[in-house]
Amino acid sequence: MIPIEQAFQLIDENVAPLPTTTISLASSVGSVLASDIHSDVNSPPHDKSMMDGFAVISDDVNSGIKNLSIVETIIAGDWPQHPIESGQASRIMTGAPLPKNADAVVMVEQTESADTGRVQLLIDSITPEKNILRQGVNFKTGQTVLARGHLVRATDIGLLAEVGAGRIPTRDKPTVAVLPTGNELVNHETMPRRGQIRNSNGPMLVALAQQFGLDVTNLGSSVDDPDQIADLIETGLNHDVLLLSGGVSAGTMDLVPVILKDLGVVEIFHKVAVKPGKPIWFGVSNREGRKRYVFGLPGNPVSSLVGFHLFVRRSIEKMLGSPTAQIPPEFGVLHTAHETRGNRPTYWPGKRIIDAHTIRKFEPLVWRGSSDLFALAEAEGLIKFQENSTAHPAGENVEFFPFV
Amino acid sequence: MIPIEQAFQLIDENVAPLPTTTISLASSVGSVLASDIHSDVNSPPHDKSMMDGFAVISDDVNSGIKNLSIVETIIAGDWPQHPIESGQASRIMTGAPLPKNADAVVMVEQTESADTGRVQLLIDSITPEKNILRQGVNFKTGQTVLARGHLVRATDIGLLAEVGAGRIPTRDKPTVAVLPTGNELVNHETMPRRGQIRNSNGPMLVALAQQFGLDVTNLGSSVDDPDQIADLIETGLNHDVLLLSGGVSAGTMDLVPVILKDLGVVEIFHKVAVKPGKPIWFGVSNREGRKRYVFGLPGNPVSSLVGFHLFVRRSIEKMLGSPTAQIPPEFGVLHTAHETRGNRPTYWPGKRIIDAHTIRKFEPLVWRGSSDLFALAEAEGLIKFQENSTAHPAGENVEFFPFV
Numbered sequence: 141m142i143p144i145e146q147a148f149q150l151i152d153e154n155v156a157p158l159p160t161t162t163i164s165l166a167s168s169v170g171s172v173l174a175s176d177i178h179s180d181v182n183s184p185p186h187d188k189s190m191m192d193g194f195a196v197i198s199d200d201v202n203s204g205i206k207n208l209s210i211v212e213t214i215i216a217g218d219w220p221q222h223p224i225e226s227g228q229a230s231r232i233m234t235g236a237p238l239p240k241n242a243d244a245v246v247m248v249e250q251t252e253s254a255d256t257g258r259v260q261l262l263i264d265s266i267t268p269e270k271n272i273l274r275q276g277v278n279f280k281t282g283q284t285v286l287a288r289g290h291l292v293r294a295t296d297i298g299l300l301a302e303v304g305a306g307r308i309p310t311r312d313k314p315t316v317a318v319l320p321t322g323n324e325l326v327n328h329e330t331m332p333r334r335g336q337i338r339n340s341n342g343p344m345l346v347a348l349a350q351q352f353g354l355d356v357t358n359l360g361s362s363v364d365d366p367d368q369i370a371d372l373i374e375t376g377l378n379h380d381v382l383l384l385s386g387g388v389s390a391g392t393m394d395l396v397p398v399i400l401k402d403l404g405v406v407e408i409f410h411k412v413a414v415k416p417g418k419p420i421w422f423g424v425s426n427r428e429g430r431k432r433y434v435f436g437l438p439g440n441p442v443s444s445l446v447g448f449h450l451f452v453r454r455s456i457e458k459m460l461g462s463p464t465a466q467i468p469p470e471f472g473v474l475h476t477a478h479e480t481r482g483n484r485p486t487y488w489p490g491k492r493i494i495d496a497h498t499i500r501k502f503e504p505l506v507w508r509g510s511s512d513l514f515a516l517a518e519a520e521g522l523i524k525f526q527e528n529s530t531a532h533p534a535g536e537n538v539e540f541f542p543f544v
Numbered sequence: 545m546i547p548i549e550q551a552f553q554l555i556d557e558n559v560a561p562l563p564t565t566t567i568s569l570a571s572s573v574g575s576v577l578a579s580d581i582h583s584d585v586n587s588p589p590h591d592k593s594m595m596d597g598f599a600v601i602s603d604d605v606n607s608g609i610k611n612l613s614i615v616e617t618i619i620a621g622d623w624p625q626h627p628i629e630s631g632q633a634s635r636i637m638t639g640a641p642l643p644k645n646a647d648a649v650v651m652v653e654q655t656e657s658a659d660t661g662r663v664q665l666l667i668d669s670i671t672p673e674k675n676i677l678r679q680g681v682n683f684k685t686g687q688t689v690l691a692r693g694h695l696v697r698a699t700d701i702g703l704l705a706e707v708g709a710g711r712i713p714t715r716d717k718p719t720v721a722v723l724p725t726g727n728e729l730v731n732h733e734t735m736p737r738r739g740q741i742r743n744s745n746g747p748m749l750v751a752l753a754q755q756f757g758l759d760v761t762n763l764g765s766s767v768d769d770p771d772q773i774a775d776l777i778e779t780g781l782n783h784d785v786l787l788l789s790g791g792v793s794a795g796t797m798d799l800v801p802v803i804l805k806d807l808g809v810v811e812i813f814h815k816v817a818v819k820p821g822k823p824i825w826f827g828v829s830n831r832e833g834r835k836r837y838v839f840g841l842p843g844n845p846v847s848s849l850v851g852f853h854l855f856v857r858r859s860i861e862k863m864l865g866s867p868t869a870q871i872p873p874e875f876g877v878l879h880t881a882h883e884t885r886g887n888r889p890t891y892w893p894g895k896r897i898i899d900a901h902t903i904r905k906f907e908p909l910v911w912r913g914s915s916d917l918f919a920l921a922e923a924e925g926l927i928k929f930q931e932n933s934t935a936h937p938a939g940e941n942v943e944f945f946p947f948v
Contacts, residue, residue, distance in 0.1 A: 217727030323621030
């Protein structure tokens with residue numbers, strides 16, 4: 141059994157980012173940039189109006205010249221045909237390029253125009269630069285707008301489109317296969333007979349991995365038969381990541397570590413000082429010139445979930461090219477007192493307290509152990525309790541690790 | 545121009561949840577439950593062992609009987625064939641059903657067994673119920689495990705599988721079409737000519753709507769030509785939601801509200817006291833017996849983004865069946881002082897400050913206005929500043945609305 145920090149370090153040392161590739165802008169949400177994104181344009185590309193109104197020379201307005209002849213109408217997409225001179229204005233629409241010599245725009249609501257080719261301003265003064273945006277003030281041609289390692293979110297797609305990033309530099313996404321084992325498992329659409337339970341880990345681990353936009357193969361489940369497990373593991377090793385659950389404890393039927401060794405998967409660690417999820421197994425295999433990562437997660441579903449969030453997710457982030465393997469925790473305090481047991485750091489299902497206070501508070505939920513999925517219905521993440529204490533008063537500082 | 549709360553209310557009054565349907569468990573992440581989910585099993589389904597070890601009668605151990613004959617081996621998936629009597633134990637694996645009369649499990653690590661059909665316990669006492677979980681303590685047959693209105697997350701899939709929820713009761717997801725308008729727009733894969741800019745709103749709005757798992761149609765963009773806009777809007781009205789951007793201000797080329805009215809889309813509101821995004825237009829049309837919702841978002845991309853998060857997202861959540869239309873804000877304080885202008889509530893791009901403090905702090909980002917997408921690269925959400933103040937000192941209480 142190794143400390144959790146050592147397990148993290150072993151993952152960081154053994155898991156490598158996947159090869160770089162490019163994908164279309166439209167499919168890039170959830171990918172990590174493999175190189176910086178530079179702009180090939182200024183933003184805005186020209187001095188432009190931020191309002192519908194009239195482009196003027198501010199000196200005119202401020203020296204009392206308020207009835208102006210209209211030179212032209214400039215709409216977005218046009219290019220101004222004429223400069224304006226003293227006594228002149230151009231009608232201009234939001235986003236349209238500013239005509240030469242203009243240095244301010246009077247909002248249309250502050251003007252009167254009888255469509256006679258002249259406009260009357262209803263203001264007595266205007267600040268130079270009013271309602272205009274100069275070329276390149278947002279960013280300039282050649283500038284880095286998003287850095288390598290940035291996770292592309294829907295919010296970023298507008299900026300990427302503006303700078304012409306039609307192909308997004310990123311990395312291959314790992315493919316994942318999921319295989320729970322155990323004689324007791326039946327498909328979730330079946331009514332379990334005496335002694336059986338439904339396979340909940342399989343669908344859950346598939347859904348957890350799909351959150352990262354990964355292609356996930358559900359291999360069903362295997363009974364505790366060495367040949368069947370070995371065959372399905374062979375199939376699973378065609379994927380970058382193989383998630384097994386069950387069969388990694390100390391029982392006579394816990395066959396998985398032995399079978400993995402026989403198949404040439406090199407054990408990196410087995411058993412981590414963490415609660416729940418101690419029996420976790422992690423190993424690496426080389427197939428067809430590419431590393432395969434195998435996680436043997438415990439059979440109890442909450443142990444599997446915690447193992448996924450602590451170890452599998454960290455590996456996926458590393459493969460995707462995230463610069464920081466670990467999402468930073470939220471720091472807050474316990475909303476109500478809590479007790480933990482045992483000598484391992486404990487990750488306990490919890491939720492955020494939403495109230496008008498500015499202090500982050502987290503509530504440990506009623507949870508009956510690693511088989512109790514009901515506690516997760518309300519859970520938003522995991523509260524970490526250190527191993528060296530059991531009584532945790534309300535107000536104690538804790539770290540909270542939100543689910544994705 | 546109406547207050548923002550009135551706009552919210554008008555959306556809540558006009559937007560209806562879509563019809564109910566059922567979908568497979570595997571495709572249910574992101575859906576909202578249209579009815580309660582009950583369990584058809586007890587959890588656990590039987591009294592079970594939480595450890596690999598030996599099922600014993602605690603009275604035996606506590607009265608000094610520590611060398612026991614082994615009755616049988618019970619692995620998960622089996623059903624015990626024999627009760628145990630005083631002086632007996634059954635070898636049992638994690639998750640396996642407890643034999644009759646047993647009331648505790650001794651961990652295998654606390655025993656010695658020479659494979660002679662007997663086991664020697666290395667402990668002197670054991671608490672009744674140690675290492676066992678009784679039938680139904682997590683939840684019972686018939687119990688509601690997830691309530692109507694619950695958003696299904698990957699974390700919930702395990703529980704849904706355990707209770708046999710093969711088909712998930714939910715609602716139709718709205719289909720969405722996206723159409724920016726403006727003579728200045730060119731596709732993001734094109735180099736803009738003088739006066740042109742790339743269409744950033746289109747790809748961004750598509751990506752924003754896809755975050756909710758929706759089927760989104762990108763209609764490209766339209767020049768400011770009434771016939772072309774009308775044709776494309778007609779196509780867009782085949783979808784539940786039509787997102788337009790541009791053409792809703794006060795300029796001579798702002799054609800959209802007029803065209804929508806001609807096409808029979810009834811205006812619910814136009815212009816909301818919010819910054820950015822004031823010109824937003826919202827209307828409803830009935831086509832083929834189903835309501836169509838049309839949003840005319842402003843052309844500036846950050847205005848479009850804010851309009852999406854405040855109004856479009858609220859409508860989508862309502863259609864999906866979320867019980868609360870508005871995601872609650874995070875309450876915190878300003879990390880640095882900030883100034884706002886104008887007499888409208890302002891939603892300013894900001895990010896969370898991640899440090900070891902337990903107080904939520906938000907940092908307003910450098911932002912040059914509604915055309916400045918660069919500010920969004922770092923933004924995690926929007927900080928709301930009230931309309932009746934301009935100077936906001938560090939430490940001031942603010943609300944933060946995170947992006948999805």
